[in-house]
Amino acid sequence: MRAIWKGAVSFGLVSVPVKLYSATESHDVSFRQVHQADGGRIRYQRICSVDGEEVPYSEIAKGYETEDGEMVVLTDDDFANLPTTSSREIAVEKFVPSDQIDPMLFEKSYYLEPENTGVKPYALLRQALLEADRVALVTVALRQRTTVAALRVRPTDNGDVIVLQTMMWPDEIRVPDFNVEAGEIKDSEIKMANMLVETLAGDFHPEEFSDDYADAIEEMVKAKIEGGEVERTPTSTKTSGEVVDLLAALQRSVAAAKKSRGEEVPEESSDKDEDKGEEKGEEKASEAS
Structure with missing residues:
Protein backbone atom coordinates (compact mmCIF):
# COMPACT_ATOMS: atom_id res chain seq x y z
CA MET A 1 0.00 0.00 0.00
CA ARG A 2 1.09 3.58 -0.64
CA ALA A 3 0.66 6.27 2.02
CA ILE A 4 -1.65 9.06 0.84
CA TRP A 5 -1.11 11.44 3.77
CA LYS A 6 1.35 12.02 6.60
CA GLY A 7 0.71 13.83 9.85
CA ALA A 8 0.38 13.28 13.58
CA VAL A 9 -2.31 12.26 16.04
CA SER A 10 -2.31 14.58 19.04
CA PHE A 11 -4.11 13.86 22.30
CA GLY A 12 -3.17 15.89 25.33
CA LEU A 13 0.58 16.42 25.23
CA VAL A 14 1.20 13.23 23.27
CA SER A 15 1.91 13.36 19.55
CA VAL A 16 1.94 10.26 17.32
CA PRO A 17 3.47 10.71 13.84
CA VAL A 18 1.51 8.52 11.42
CA LYS A 19 0.97 7.61 7.78
CA LEU A 20 -2.50 7.29 6.27
CA TYR A 21 -3.51 4.47 3.92
CA SER A 22 -6.81 3.81 2.18
CA ALA A 23 -8.37 0.86 3.99
CA THR A 24 -10.89 -0.04 1.28
CA GLU A 25 -11.05 -0.39 -2.48
CA SER A 26 -14.00 -0.75 -4.81
CA HIS A 27 -14.44 -3.90 -6.89
CA ASP A 28 -17.50 -2.61 -8.74
CA VAL A 29 -17.68 -3.65 -12.37
CA SER A 30 -17.16 -0.66 -14.66
CA PHE A 31 -18.07 -0.35 -18.31
CA ARG A 32 -17.12 1.96 -21.18
CA GLN A 33 -19.62 3.44 -23.59
CA VAL A 34 -18.63 2.18 -27.04
CA HIS A 35 -19.90 2.08 -30.61
CA GLN A 36 -21.70 -1.25 -30.99
CA ALA A 37 -20.55 -1.69 -34.58
CA ASP A 38 -16.80 -1.49 -34.03
CA GLY A 39 -16.19 -1.16 -30.27
CA GLY A 40 -14.79 2.35 -30.56
CA ARG A 41 -14.99 4.42 -27.37
CA ILE A 42 -17.53 7.23 -27.32
CA ARG A 43 -15.98 10.66 -26.75
CA TYR A 44 -17.81 13.72 -25.49
CA GLN A 45 -17.24 17.34 -26.39
CA ARG A 46 -17.51 20.21 -23.91
CA ILE A 47 -20.22 22.28 -25.57
CA CYS A 48 -21.49 25.57 -24.10
CA SER A 49 -25.29 25.55 -23.75
CA VAL A 50 -25.46 29.29 -24.57
CA ASP A 51 -23.40 29.76 -27.76
CA GLY A 52 -23.16 26.11 -28.82
CA GLU A 53 -19.38 26.33 -29.19
CA GLU A 54 -16.85 23.78 -27.91
CA VAL A 55 -15.05 25.16 -24.84
CA PRO A 56 -11.34 24.46 -24.22
CA TYR A 57 -10.55 23.07 -20.78
CA SER A 58 -8.57 26.22 -19.90
CA GLU A 59 -11.77 28.30 -20.14
CA ILE A 60 -13.91 26.05 -17.91
CA ALA A 61 -14.71 27.44 -14.46
CA LYS A 62 -16.80 26.25 -11.53
CA GLY A 63 -20.38 27.46 -11.28
CA TYR A 64 -22.87 27.40 -8.40
CA GLU A 65 -26.51 27.19 -9.47
CA THR A 66 -28.99 28.93 -7.18
CA GLU A 67 -32.48 27.63 -6.40
CA ASP A 68 -34.05 30.01 -8.94
CA GLY A 69 -31.74 28.79 -11.72
CA GLU A 70 -29.20 31.63 -11.69
CA MET A 71 -25.56 30.64 -12.24
CA VAL A 72 -22.81 32.18 -10.11
CA VAL A 73 -19.38 31.78 -11.74
CA LEU A 74 -16.55 31.25 -9.23
CA THR A 75 -12.92 32.11 -10.04
CA ASP A 76 -9.62 30.89 -8.60
CA ASP A 77 -9.42 34.13 -6.59
CA ASP A 78 -12.79 33.33 -4.99
CA PHE A 79 -11.57 29.92 -3.87
CA ALA A 80 -8.32 31.44 -2.59
CA ASN A 81 -10.33 33.42 -0.02
CA LEU A 82 -12.14 30.37 1.34
CA PRO A 83 -11.20 28.99 4.80
CA THR A 84 -8.83 26.13 3.98
CA THR A 85 -6.17 24.45 6.03
CA SER A 86 -3.04 22.47 5.34
CA SER A 87 -2.64 21.29 8.92
CA ARG A 88 -1.08 17.87 9.37
CA GLU A 89 -2.66 17.29 12.76
CA ILE A 90 -5.29 14.74 13.73
CA ALA A 91 -6.59 16.43 16.85
CA VAL A 92 -8.45 14.30 19.39
CA GLU A 93 -11.42 16.34 20.63
CA LYS A 94 -12.97 13.76 22.98
CA PHE A 95 -13.39 10.06 23.63
CA VAL A 96 -16.99 8.88 23.19
CA PRO A 97 -18.86 5.55 23.47
CA SER A 98 -18.99 3.92 20.04
CA ASP A 99 -22.75 3.29 20.29
CA GLN A 100 -23.35 7.05 20.33
CA ILE A 101 -22.20 7.37 16.71
CA ASP A 102 -24.79 6.47 14.09
CA PRO A 103 -23.10 4.12 11.56
CA MET A 104 -24.75 6.11 8.75
CA LEU A 105 -22.35 8.96 9.53
CA PHE A 106 -19.28 6.91 8.58
CA GLU A 107 -17.96 7.71 5.11
CA LYS A 108 -14.46 6.39 4.26
CA SER A 109 -11.95 4.32 6.22
CA TYR A 110 -8.16 4.66 6.48
CA TYR A 111 -5.44 2.70 8.27
CA LEU A 112 -3.02 4.59 10.49
CA GLU A 113 0.58 3.34 10.62
CA PRO A 114 3.02 4.88 13.10
CA GLU A 115 6.33 6.35 11.97
CA ASN A 116 9.43 4.88 13.61
CA THR A 117 9.42 7.49 16.37
CA GLY A 118 5.70 7.02 17.04
CA VAL A 119 5.48 3.26 17.64
CA LYS A 120 5.27 3.46 21.44
CA PRO A 121 2.74 6.33 21.69
CA TYR A 122 0.73 4.62 18.92
CA ALA A 123 0.58 1.43 20.99
CA LEU A 124 -0.35 3.52 24.03
CA LEU A 125 -3.29 5.15 22.22
CA ARG A 126 -4.38 1.79 20.83
CA GLN A 127 -4.38 0.20 24.27
CA ALA A 128 -6.20 3.18 25.80
CA LEU A 129 -8.97 2.92 23.19
CA LEU A 130 -9.35 -0.81 23.80
CA GLU A 131 -9.47 -0.59 27.60
CA ALA A 132 -11.82 2.40 27.61
CA ASP A 133 -14.06 0.73 25.00
CA ARG A 134 -14.45 4.11 23.33
CA VAL A 135 -13.62 5.79 20.02
CA ALA A 136 -11.68 9.01 19.64
CA LEU A 137 -13.60 11.81 17.97
CA VAL A 138 -11.09 13.87 15.96
CA THR A 139 -10.83 16.72 13.50
CA VAL A 140 -8.49 16.37 10.53
CA ALA A 141 -7.72 18.34 7.37
CA LEU A 142 -7.95 16.18 4.25
CA ARG A 143 -7.83 17.77 0.79
CA GLN A 144 -7.61 21.21 2.48
CA ARG A 145 -10.97 20.77 4.22
CA THR A 146 -11.46 20.10 7.90
CA THR A 147 -13.67 17.13 8.61
CA VAL A 148 -14.78 15.16 11.64
CA ALA A 149 -13.57 11.58 11.97
CA ALA A 150 -13.40 8.74 14.46
CA LEU A 151 -10.44 6.65 15.56
CA ARG A 152 -11.10 3.06 16.58
CA VAL A 153 -9.12 -0.16 16.87
CA ARG A 154 -9.64 -2.89 14.27
CA PRO A 155 -8.19 -6.40 14.61
CA THR A 156 -6.44 -7.65 11.46
CA ASP A 157 -4.26 -10.61 10.48
CA ASN A 158 -1.26 -8.37 11.24
CA GLY A 159 -2.49 -7.36 14.70
CA ASP A 160 -4.64 -4.56 16.03
CA VAL A 161 -4.55 -1.39 13.90
CA ILE A 162 -5.98 2.06 14.51
CA VAL A 163 -8.50 3.02 11.83
CA LEU A 164 -9.58 6.57 10.98
CA GLN A 165 -13.11 6.82 9.61
CA THR A 166 -14.20 10.14 8.17
CA MET A 167 -17.76 11.15 8.97
CA MET A 168 -20.50 13.00 7.14
CA TRP A 169 -21.99 16.14 8.64
CA PRO A 170 -25.33 15.61 10.42
CA ASP A 171 -27.29 17.66 7.87
CA GLU A 172 -26.08 15.29 5.11
CA ILE A 173 -28.19 12.45 6.52
CA ARG A 174 -31.61 12.53 4.90
CA VAL A 175 -34.79 12.13 6.95
CA PRO A 176 -37.27 9.60 5.51
CA ASP A 177 -40.52 11.18 4.35
CA PHE A 178 -42.65 8.10 5.03
CA ASN A 179 -44.11 6.49 8.12
CA VAL A 180 -44.76 2.77 8.49
CA GLU A 181 -48.02 1.94 10.27
CA ALA A 182 -48.26 -1.82 10.60
CA GLY A 183 -51.47 -1.91 12.61
CA GLU A 184 -51.94 -4.42 15.41
CA ILE A 185 -49.34 -7.18 15.64
CA LYS A 186 -50.42 -10.29 17.49
CA SER A 236 -34.57 -16.42 -9.20
CA THR A 237 -37.65 -18.36 -8.13
CA LYS A 238 -38.53 -15.92 -5.38
CA THR A 239 -41.93 -14.29 -5.63
CA SER A 240 -43.04 -10.87 -4.56
CA GLY A 241 -46.60 -11.87 -3.69
CA GLU A 242 -48.16 -10.55 -0.51
Missing part, protein backbone atom coordinates in the same frame (compact mmCIF):
# COMPACT_ATOMS: atom_id res chain seq x y z
CA ASP A 187 -48.34 -11.73 20.35
CA SER A 188 -48.22 -15.07 18.54
CA GLU A 189 -46.72 -13.37 15.47
CA ILE A 190 -44.09 -11.61 17.57
CA LYS A 191 -43.24 -14.89 19.31
CA MET A 192 -42.86 -16.70 16.01
CA ALA A 193 -40.76 -13.85 14.55
CA ASN A 194 -38.46 -14.02 17.59
CA MET A 195 -38.21 -17.79 17.11
CA LEU A 196 -37.20 -17.25 13.49
CA VAL A 197 -34.50 -14.77 14.55
CA GLU A 198 -33.12 -17.24 17.09
CA THR A 199 -33.20 -20.07 14.54
CA LEU A 200 -31.20 -18.02 12.01
CA ALA A 201 -28.88 -16.47 14.62
CA GLY A 202 -25.15 -16.80 13.99
CA ASP A 203 -21.84 -14.98 13.72
CA PHE A 204 -20.85 -12.71 10.86
CA HIS A 205 -18.20 -14.16 8.55
CA PRO A 206 -17.66 -11.89 5.51
CA GLU A 207 -16.10 -14.70 3.48
CA GLU A 208 -19.49 -16.45 3.40
CA PHE A 209 -20.77 -13.81 0.99
CA SER A 210 -19.67 -13.11 -2.56
CA ASP A 211 -20.48 -10.69 -5.35
CA ASP A 212 -22.35 -13.02 -7.71
CA TYR A 213 -22.94 -10.24 -10.25
CA ALA A 214 -19.25 -9.34 -10.58
CA ASP A 215 -18.27 -13.01 -10.80
CA ALA A 216 -20.87 -13.61 -13.52
CA ILE A 217 -19.60 -10.59 -15.50
CA GLU A 218 -16.02 -11.89 -15.32
CA GLU A 219 -17.08 -15.34 -16.48
CA MET A 220 -19.11 -13.88 -19.34
CA VAL A 221 -16.25 -11.67 -20.52
CA LYS A 222 -13.81 -14.58 -20.23
CA ALA A 223 -16.11 -16.77 -22.32
CA LYS A 224 -16.39 -14.09 -25.00
CA ILE A 225 -12.61 -13.65 -25.09
CA GLU A 226 -12.09 -17.38 -25.47
CA GLY A 227 -14.82 -17.54 -28.12
CA GLY A 228 -17.04 -19.85 -26.08
CA GLU A 229 -20.72 -19.73 -25.26
CA VAL A 230 -21.97 -17.56 -22.40
CA GLU A 231 -23.48 -19.60 -19.59
CA ARG A 232 -26.74 -18.10 -18.34
CA THR A 233 -27.48 -18.36 -14.65
CA PRO A 234 -30.96 -19.56 -13.68
CA THR A 235 -33.39 -16.83 -12.75
CA VAL A 243 -48.09 -12.93 2.47
CA VAL A 244 -51.64 -13.03 3.78
CA ASP A 245 -51.09 -15.25 6.84
CA LEU A 246 -48.03 -13.75 8.57
CA LEU A 247 -48.00 -16.27 11.42
CA ALA A 248 -48.10 -19.25 9.06
CA ALA A 249 -45.32 -17.77 6.95
CA LEU A 250 -43.14 -17.31 10.03
CA GLN A 251 -43.85 -20.87 11.15
CA ARG A 252 -42.82 -22.21 7.75
CA SER A 253 -39.67 -20.06 7.83
CA VAL A 254 -38.68 -21.46 11.23
CA ALA A 255 -39.33 -25.02 10.02
CA ALA A 256 -37.31 -24.47 6.84
CA ALA A 257 -34.40 -22.95 8.78
CA LYS A 258 -34.35 -25.87 11.23
CA LYS A 259 -34.50 -28.36 8.35
CA SER A 260 -31.56 -26.68 6.59
CA ARG A 261 -29.52 -27.10 9.77
CA GLY A 262 -30.33 -30.78 9.96
CA GLU A 263 -32.78 -30.48 12.82
CA GLU A 264 -35.86 -32.69 12.86
CA VAL A 265 -39.12 -30.95 12.08
CA PRO A 266 -42.38 -32.70 13.09
CA GLU A 267 -44.28 -33.56 9.95
CA GLU A 268 -47.58 -33.14 11.75
CA SER A 269 -47.05 -29.41 12.25
CA SER A 270 -46.21 -28.83 8.59
CA ASP A 271 -49.15 -31.01 7.50
CA LYS A 272 -51.47 -29.11 9.78
CA ASP A 273 -50.27 -25.84 8.31
CA GLU A 274 -51.00 -27.12 4.82
CA ASP A 275 -54.39 -28.47 5.91
CA LYS A 276 -55.26 -25.13 7.47
CA GLY A 277 -54.29 -23.39 4.25
CA GLU A 278 -56.48 -25.79 2.23
CA GLU A 279 -59.36 -25.37 4.68
CA LYS A 280 -59.13 -21.60 4.41
CA GLY A 281 -59.12 -21.87 0.63
CA GLU A 282 -62.20 -24.13 0.71
CA GLU A 283 -63.99 -21.78 3.08
CA LYS A 284 -63.27 -18.80 0.81
CA ALA A 285 -64.47 -20.78 -2.19
CA SER A 286 -67.71 -21.77 -0.47
CA GLU A 287 -68.31 -18.19 0.66
CA ALA A 288 -67.78 -16.95 -2.87
CA SER A 289 -70.27 -19.47 -4.24
Whole structure:
Protein backbone atom coordinates (compact mmCIF):
# COMPACT_ATOMS: atom_id res chain seq x y z
CA MET A 1 0.00 0.00 0.00
CA ARG A 2 1.09 3.58 -0.64
CA ALA A 3 0.66 6.27 2.02
CA ILE A 4 -1.65 9.06 0.84
CA TRP A 5 -1.11 11.44 3.77
CA LYS A 6 1.35 12.02 6.60
CA GLY A 7 0.71 13.83 9.85
CA ALA A 8 0.38 13.28 13.58
CA VAL A 9 -2.31 12.26 16.04
CA SER A 10 -2.31 14.58 19.04
CA PHE A 11 -4.11 13.86 22.30
CA GLY A 12 -3.17 15.89 25.33
CA LEU A 13 0.58 16.42 25.23
CA VAL A 14 1.20 13.23 23.27
CA SER A 15 1.91 13.36 19.55
CA VAL A 16 1.94 10.26 17.32
CA PRO A 17 3.47 10.71 13.84
CA VAL A 18 1.51 8.52 11.42
CA LYS A 19 0.97 7.61 7.78
CA LEU A 20 -2.50 7.29 6.27
CA TYR A 21 -3.51 4.47 3.92
CA SER A 22 -6.81 3.81 2.18
CA ALA A 23 -8.37 0.86 3.99
CA THR A 24 -10.89 -0.04 1.28
CA GLU A 25 -11.05 -0.39 -2.48
CA SER A 26 -14.00 -0.75 -4.81
CA HIS A 27 -14.44 -3.90 -6.89
CA ASP A 28 -17.50 -2.61 -8.74
CA VAL A 29 -17.68 -3.65 -12.37
CA SER A 30 -17.16 -0.66 -14.66
CA PHE A 31 -18.07 -0.35 -18.31
CA ARG A 32 -17.12 1.96 -21.18
CA GLN A 33 -19.62 3.44 -23.59
CA VAL A 34 -18.63 2.18 -27.04
CA HIS A 35 -19.90 2.08 -30.61
CA GLN A 36 -21.70 -1.25 -30.99
CA ALA A 37 -20.55 -1.69 -34.58
CA ASP A 38 -16.80 -1.49 -34.03
CA GLY A 39 -16.19 -1.16 -30.27
CA GLY A 40 -14.79 2.35 -30.56
CA ARG A 41 -14.99 4.42 -27.37
CA ILE A 42 -17.53 7.23 -27.32
CA ARG A 43 -15.98 10.66 -26.75
CA TYR A 44 -17.81 13.72 -25.49
CA GLN A 45 -17.24 17.34 -26.39
CA ARG A 46 -17.51 20.21 -23.91
CA ILE A 47 -20.22 22.28 -25.57
CA CYS A 48 -21.49 25.57 -24.10
CA SER A 49 -25.29 25.55 -23.75
CA VAL A 50 -25.46 29.29 -24.57
CA ASP A 51 -23.40 29.76 -27.76
CA GLY A 52 -23.16 26.11 -28.82
CA GLU A 53 -19.38 26.33 -29.19
CA GLU A 54 -16.85 23.78 -27.91
CA VAL A 55 -15.05 25.16 -24.84
CA PRO A 56 -11.34 24.46 -24.22
CA TYR A 57 -10.55 23.07 -20.78
CA SER A 58 -8.57 26.22 -19.90
CA GLU A 59 -11.77 28.30 -20.14
CA ILE A 60 -13.91 26.05 -17.91
CA ALA A 61 -14.71 27.44 -14.46
CA LYS A 62 -16.80 26.25 -11.53
CA GLY A 63 -20.38 27.46 -11.28
CA TYR A 64 -22.87 27.40 -8.40
CA GLU A 65 -26.51 27.19 -9.47
CA THR A 66 -28.99 28.93 -7.18
CA GLU A 67 -32.48 27.63 -6.40
CA ASP A 68 -34.05 30.01 -8.94
CA GLY A 69 -31.74 28.79 -11.72
CA GLU A 70 -29.20 31.63 -11.69
CA MET A 71 -25.56 30.64 -12.24
CA VAL A 72 -22.81 32.18 -10.11
CA VAL A 73 -19.38 31.78 -11.74
CA LEU A 74 -16.55 31.25 -9.23
CA THR A 75 -12.92 32.11 -10.04
CA ASP A 76 -9.62 30.89 -8.60
CA ASP A 77 -9.42 34.13 -6.59
CA ASP A 78 -12.79 33.33 -4.99
CA PHE A 79 -11.57 29.92 -3.87
CA ALA A 80 -8.32 31.44 -2.59
CA ASN A 81 -10.33 33.42 -0.02
CA LEU A 82 -12.14 30.37 1.34
CA PRO A 83 -11.20 28.99 4.80
CA THR A 84 -8.83 26.13 3.98
CA THR A 85 -6.17 24.45 6.03
CA SER A 86 -3.04 22.47 5.34
CA SER A 87 -2.64 21.29 8.92
CA ARG A 88 -1.08 17.87 9.37
CA GLU A 89 -2.66 17.29 12.76
CA ILE A 90 -5.29 14.74 13.73
CA ALA A 91 -6.59 16.43 16.85
CA VAL A 92 -8.45 14.30 19.39
CA GLU A 93 -11.42 16.34 20.63
CA LYS A 94 -12.97 13.76 22.98
CA PHE A 95 -13.39 10.06 23.63
CA VAL A 96 -16.99 8.88 23.19
CA PRO A 97 -18.86 5.55 23.47
CA SER A 98 -18.99 3.92 20.04
CA ASP A 99 -22.75 3.29 20.29
CA GLN A 100 -23.35 7.05 20.33
CA ILE A 101 -22.20 7.37 16.71
CA ASP A 102 -24.79 6.47 14.09
CA PRO A 103 -23.10 4.12 11.56
CA MET A 104 -24.75 6.11 8.75
CA LEU A 105 -22.35 8.96 9.53
CA PHE A 106 -19.28 6.91 8.58
CA GLU A 107 -17.96 7.71 5.11
CA LYS A 108 -14.46 6.39 4.26
CA SER A 109 -11.95 4.32 6.22
CA TYR A 110 -8.16 4.66 6.48
CA TYR A 111 -5.44 2.70 8.27
CA LEU A 112 -3.02 4.59 10.49
CA GLU A 113 0.58 3.34 10.62
CA PRO A 114 3.02 4.88 13.10
CA GLU A 115 6.33 6.35 11.97
CA ASN A 116 9.43 4.88 13.61
CA THR A 117 9.42 7.49 16.37
CA GLY A 118 5.70 7.02 17.04
CA VAL A 119 5.48 3.26 17.64
CA LYS A 120 5.27 3.46 21.44
CA PRO A 121 2.74 6.33 21.69
CA TYR A 122 0.73 4.62 18.92
CA ALA A 123 0.58 1.43 20.99
CA LEU A 124 -0.35 3.52 24.03
CA LEU A 125 -3.29 5.15 22.22
CA ARG A 126 -4.38 1.79 20.83
CA GLN A 127 -4.38 0.20 24.27
CA ALA A 128 -6.20 3.18 25.80
CA LEU A 129 -8.97 2.92 23.19
CA LEU A 130 -9.35 -0.81 23.80
CA GLU A 131 -9.47 -0.59 27.60
CA ALA A 132 -11.82 2.40 27.61
CA ASP A 133 -14.06 0.73 25.00
CA ARG A 134 -14.45 4.11 23.33
CA VAL A 135 -13.62 5.79 20.02
CA ALA A 136 -11.68 9.01 19.64
CA LEU A 137 -13.60 11.81 17.97
CA VAL A 138 -11.09 13.87 15.96
CA THR A 139 -10.83 16.72 13.50
CA VAL A 140 -8.49 16.37 10.53
CA ALA A 141 -7.72 18.34 7.37
CA LEU A 142 -7.95 16.18 4.25
CA ARG A 143 -7.83 17.77 0.79
CA GLN A 144 -7.61 21.21 2.48
CA ARG A 145 -10.97 20.77 4.22
CA THR A 146 -11.46 20.10 7.90
CA THR A 147 -13.67 17.13 8.61
CA VAL A 148 -14.78 15.16 11.64
CA ALA A 149 -13.57 11.58 11.97
CA ALA A 150 -13.40 8.74 14.46
CA LEU A 151 -10.44 6.65 15.56
CA ARG A 152 -11.10 3.06 16.58
CA VAL A 153 -9.12 -0.16 16.87
CA ARG A 154 -9.64 -2.89 14.27
CA PRO A 155 -8.19 -6.40 14.61
CA THR A 156 -6.44 -7.65 11.46
CA ASP A 157 -4.26 -10.61 10.48
CA ASN A 158 -1.26 -8.37 11.24
CA GLY A 159 -2.49 -7.36 14.70
CA ASP A 160 -4.64 -4.56 16.03
CA VAL A 161 -4.55 -1.39 13.90
CA ILE A 162 -5.98 2.06 14.51
CA VAL A 163 -8.50 3.02 11.83
CA LEU A 164 -9.58 6.57 10.98
CA GLN A 165 -13.11 6.82 9.61
CA THR A 166 -14.20 10.14 8.17
CA MET A 167 -17.76 11.15 8.97
CA MET A 168 -20.50 13.00 7.14
CA TRP A 169 -21.99 16.14 8.64
CA PRO A 170 -25.33 15.61 10.42
CA ASP A 171 -27.29 17.66 7.87
CA GLU A 172 -26.08 15.29 5.11
CA ILE A 173 -28.19 12.45 6.52
CA ARG A 174 -31.61 12.53 4.90
CA VAL A 175 -34.79 12.13 6.95
CA PRO A 176 -37.27 9.60 5.51
CA ASP A 177 -40.52 11.18 4.35
CA PHE A 178 -42.65 8.10 5.03
CA ASN A 179 -44.11 6.49 8.12
CA VAL A 180 -44.76 2.77 8.49
CA GLU A 181 -48.02 1.94 10.27
CA ALA A 182 -48.26 -1.82 10.60
CA GLY A 183 -51.47 -1.91 12.61
CA GLU A 184 -51.94 -4.42 15.41
CA ILE A 185 -49.34 -7.18 15.64
CA LYS A 186 -50.42 -10.29 17.49
CA ASP A 187 -48.34 -11.73 20.35
CA SER A 188 -48.22 -15.07 18.54
CA GLU A 189 -46.72 -13.37 15.47
CA ILE A 190 -44.09 -11.61 17.57
CA LYS A 191 -43.24 -14.89 19.31
CA MET A 192 -42.86 -16.70 16.01
CA ALA A 193 -40.76 -13.85 14.55
CA ASN A 194 -38.46 -14.02 17.59
CA MET A 195 -38.21 -17.79 17.11
CA LEU A 196 -37.20 -17.25 13.49
CA VAL A 197 -34.50 -14.77 14.55
CA GLU A 198 -33.12 -17.24 17.09
CA THR A 199 -33.20 -20.07 14.54
CA LEU A 200 -31.20 -18.02 12.01
CA ALA A 201 -28.88 -16.47 14.62
CA GLY A 202 -25.15 -16.80 13.99
CA ASP A 203 -21.84 -14.98 13.72
CA PHE A 204 -20.85 -12.71 10.86
CA HIS A 205 -18.20 -14.16 8.55
CA PRO A 206 -17.66 -11.89 5.51
CA GLU A 207 -16.10 -14.70 3.48
CA GLU A 208 -19.49 -16.45 3.40
CA PHE A 209 -20.77 -13.81 0.99
CA SER A 210 -19.67 -13.11 -2.56
CA ASP A 211 -20.48 -10.69 -5.35
CA ASP A 212 -22.35 -13.02 -7.71
CA TYR A 213 -22.94 -10.24 -10.25
CA ALA A 214 -19.25 -9.34 -10.58
CA ASP A 215 -18.27 -13.01 -10.80
CA ALA A 216 -20.87 -13.61 -13.52
CA ILE A 217 -19.60 -10.59 -15.50
CA GLU A 218 -16.02 -11.89 -15.32
CA GLU A 219 -17.08 -15.34 -16.48
CA MET A 220 -19.11 -13.88 -19.34
CA VAL A 221 -16.25 -11.67 -20.52
CA LYS A 222 -13.81 -14.58 -20.23
CA ALA A 223 -16.11 -16.77 -22.32
CA LYS A 224 -16.39 -14.09 -25.00
CA ILE A 225 -12.61 -13.65 -25.09
CA GLU A 226 -12.09 -17.38 -25.47
CA GLY A 227 -14.82 -17.54 -28.12
CA GLY A 228 -17.04 -19.85 -26.08
CA GLU A 229 -20.72 -19.73 -25.26
CA VAL A 230 -21.97 -17.56 -22.40
CA GLU A 231 -23.48 -19.60 -19.59
CA ARG A 232 -26.74 -18.10 -18.34
CA THR A 233 -27.48 -18.36 -14.65
CA PRO A 234 -30.96 -19.56 -13.68
CA THR A 235 -33.39 -16.83 -12.75
CA SER A 236 -34.57 -16.42 -9.20
CA THR A 237 -37.65 -18.36 -8.13
CA LYS A 238 -38.53 -15.92 -5.38
CA THR A 239 -41.93 -14.29 -5.63
CA SER A 240 -43.04 -10.87 -4.56
CA GLY A 241 -46.60 -11.87 -3.69
CA GLU A 242 -48.16 -10.55 -0.51
CA VAL A 243 -48.09 -12.93 2.47
CA VAL A 244 -51.64 -13.03 3.78
CA ASP A 245 -51.09 -15.25 6.84
CA LEU A 246 -48.03 -13.75 8.57
CA LEU A 247 -48.00 -16.27 11.42
CA ALA A 248 -48.10 -19.25 9.06
CA ALA A 249 -45.32 -17.77 6.95
CA LEU A 250 -43.14 -17.31 10.03
CA GLN A 251 -43.85 -20.87 11.15
CA ARG A 252 -42.82 -22.21 7.75
CA SER A 253 -39.67 -20.06 7.83
CA VAL A 254 -38.68 -21.46 11.23
CA ALA A 255 -39.33 -25.02 10.02
CA ALA A 256 -37.31 -24.47 6.84
CA ALA A 257 -34.40 -22.95 8.78
CA LYS A 258 -34.35 -25.87 11.23
CA LYS A 259 -34.50 -28.36 8.35
CA SER A 260 -31.56 -26.68 6.59
CA ARG A 261 -29.52 -27.10 9.77
CA GLY A 262 -30.33 -30.78 9.96
CA GLU A 263 -32.78 -30.48 12.82
CA GLU A 264 -35.86 -32.69 12.86
CA VAL A 265 -39.12 -30.95 12.08
CA PRO A 266 -42.38 -32.70 13.09
CA GLU A 267 -44.28 -33.56 9.95
CA GLU A 268 -47.58 -33.14 11.75
CA SER A 269 -47.05 -29.41 12.25
CA SER A 270 -46.21 -28.83 8.59
CA ASP A 271 -49.15 -31.01 7.50
CA LYS A 272 -51.47 -29.11 9.78
CA ASP A 273 -50.27 -25.84 8.31
CA GLU A 274 -51.00 -27.12 4.82
CA ASP A 275 -54.39 -28.47 5.91
CA LYS A 276 -55.26 -25.13 7.47
CA GLY A 277 -54.29 -23.39 4.25
CA GLU A 278 -56.48 -25.79 2.23
CA GLU A 279 -59.36 -25.37 4.68
CA LYS A 280 -59.13 -21.60 4.41
CA GLY A 281 -59.12 -21.87 0.63
CA GLU A 282 -62.20 -24.13 0.71
CA GLU A 283 -63.99 -21.78 3.08
CA LYS A 284 -63.27 -18.80 0.81
CA ALA A 285 -64.47 -20.78 -2.19
CA SER A 286 -67.71 -21.77 -0.47
CA GLU A 287 -68.31 -18.19 0.66
CA ALA A 288 -67.78 -16.95 -2.87
CA SER A 289 -70.27 -19.47 -4.24
